[in-house]
Amino acid sequence: MAKYPVVVYGASGYTGMLIMDWLIDQQIPFTAVARSAKRVKEMMAERVVRLESATYEIVEAEHDVAALTKVFKGAKVVCNTVGPFVNFGLTAVEAALKAGCHHIDTTGEQSYMRAVREQFGEQYAQAGLLVSPSIAYMYTYAEIAAQLALETPGVDVLETATLCRGPRFAAAGVTVGSTASIFELFRSEESYLWEKKLVAHAVGTSINAIDPTFVQPVFSLPWGGTSLPVYFEHDARVRCCSSYVGFYDNNVMQLVHGLSQKWEAEYKDLPKEHQDAVIKQIVDSTTPSMPPRERTTVARTVDFAIGRGQLAAVRATVHGITPYISTGAVQTAAVMKLLDGETNKVGFASACQAFGHRYLLGFLEQRGLARATVSQL
Ligand SMILES: NC(=O)c1ccc[n+]([C@@H]2O[C@H](COP(=O)([O-])OP(=O)(O)OC[C@H]3O[C@@H](n4cnc5c(N)ncnc54)[C@H](OP(=O)(O)O)[C@@H]3O)[C@@H](O)[C@H]2O)c1
DSSP states (O other): OOSSSEEEESTTSHHHHHHHHHHHHTTOOEEEEESOHHHHHHHHHHHOTTGGGOOEEEEEOOSSHHHHHHHHTTOSEEEEOOSOHHHHHHHHHHHHHHHTOEEEEOOOOHHHHHHHHHHHHHHHHHTTOEEEOOOSHHHHHHHHHHHHHTTSTTOOEEEEEEEESOOOGGGGTOOHHHHHHHHHGGGSOOEEEETTEEEEOOTTOOEEEOOTTOSSOEEEBOGGGOSHHHHHTTOTTOSEEEEEEEESOHHHHHHHHHHHHHIIIIITTSOHHHHHHHHHHHHHHHOOSOOOOOOTTTOEEEEEEEEEOSSOEEEEEEEEEOHHHHHHHHHHHHHHHHHTTOOSOOEEOOHHHHHOHHHHHHHHHHTTSEEEEEEEO
């Protein structure tokens, strides 16, 4: 049973610990849960800022529905960071529902999000609880940009790009969990919204994203489709939405694209255990260990949305820094609203749908983590 109102699940991980930093900053007590209490204790001592003034407990739990339900009970909100979510996420979603908790997580994986919506959206709604995947840099920043573009009347088509510095994977601060989640995307269908229906991208799709703050176009990929087409599927204002991701190191992005083509050609039809071994080998070779805390001089981001209507055209951009640290911040912004009982939605909904994009943007701006601009075109 959780002693405190917020559970951070995946408390030994890079992102879980950054969420704790922000919870501590806001003086919110929390229960830190992971499969090894010893590892959590060691990692927290090494990484979590202001631990000496925190109110918390550490609880160890197996990753199964019964064990997690038991430890989540008593809390109000579960912040889940155990990914790849396509492998581990639904177990925690089911456990949080059984324990009577809101569930928010840091996924960027579209196929997992669709499974959450189909299997649990209605049950969460009936329980008066929110289930909100993808409250994280990817893709809350792009969603804020899209929502800013939608403030222009008549906009019904969205194209978004999420552009980040890096990655040379571990060297540039991409974590083990993120690398595993990135390469899991090879296995899943990646969709965009076309005339209110989710449609699969053609295999091998890539674009060159153009942003005025870069000299060169940024080679970008659908990256699993992102969360935006799913969240806008039932938004009455939006007919079409496609989203892309580009790390602004075109050579590295070409390498990832090459790996995805190799996957199609050589690994796609292998049994799951063989595919697991291939993904593990790629993750081990690109990201052997946990990276250091991000630096603002290196970790920078640009997320933009272009919105068009019959005659309307608008471009909204959110400049950011330190995407993992910012993920901790947006999770905490969501927790604060949920603890106050202030959510516009229950059931399956995005951060912006539940709490409002202006609230989230304001929270990030106040902490020097984001700056937004909107231009009519
Ligand atoms: N969308 C975004 O912008 C964004 C931002 C940040 C993170 N993320 C996502 O969040 C997830 C976590 O990232 P991270 O950076 O925190 O990764 P990480 O440092 O590798 O941490 C992963 C956490 O999951 C736990 N875990 C892994 N396998 C498990 C299993 N089989 N059973 C139980 N627990 C398990 C780990 O526990 P152990 O320590 O015991 O291994 C650890 O606590 C990834 O999917 C990543 O893509 C997304």
